[in-house]
Amino acid sequence: MFPEQLHATACSLFETNDPDEHRAETKGFSVRFGRPRGRILDIEFGVLDDGLLTNAEECLRLQRDRLRVGRRTGDVRRAEVLEIATWEDLADDADDVEEITIDFETPTFFRRGRAYHLFPSPSVVFGHWRRRWEVFHGVAPQCEFDDRQVNVVAIDLRTHDLSYRGERLGGFTGSVTYDVSGLPDSDRAAMCAFALIGPYAGCGSRTTAGFGAVSVELV
Helix, strand or coil, X not given: CCHHHHHXXXXXXXXXXXXXXXXXXXXXXXXXXXXXXXXXXXXXEEECCHHHHHHHHHHHHHCCCXXXXXXXXXXXXXXXXXXXXXXXXXXXXXXXXXXXXXXXXXXXXXXXXXXXXXXXXXXXXXXXXXXXXXXXXCCCCCCCCCCCCCEEEEEEEEEEEEEECCEEEEEXXXXXXXXXXXXXXXXXXXXXXXXXXXXXXXXXXCHHHCCCCEEEEEC
């Protein structure tokens, strides 16, 4: 499956016929593409707004549990919620953490204006999640930091050549560990809370097309 097809499938599932939803700059869902198993295709979605689950249920009801993927339409054999957490749960899970490791499982890249760049600096990565928190939950946990206060203490990345809608891009996969032990307790807790929405929101650009899928470990 191509990223463009994955994006189209996700939009058809979560967005209503309201054109403003499709044109929204920040979307409340991300996609993680699983490997095909014979004729069975696993696709995992992360959502930041419970209303998107309602949209998906209504979409599948109207289409009689059939979903278009690329040029093909297939039966939805099983749909299940793998994990759920409230915003308050994420904030409460952020105690006594000194290091945050992010595993970038699918190619990831960031957009700065019209340009793309690859390095996952703390301000770029955690700033991405702070913006998602503000858009979908309102006021984010207070956190003041810059890249000089959060050290990258381990990094293992590989770069990849990518293409999306005819545009040549670069991306990376691998892991980065950030040391947050030098931050005040409230700032450290806020950064951990931001990281915990990563598996739901993805990280970086084009997360609705399967890029930027992450997992998070707090130590």
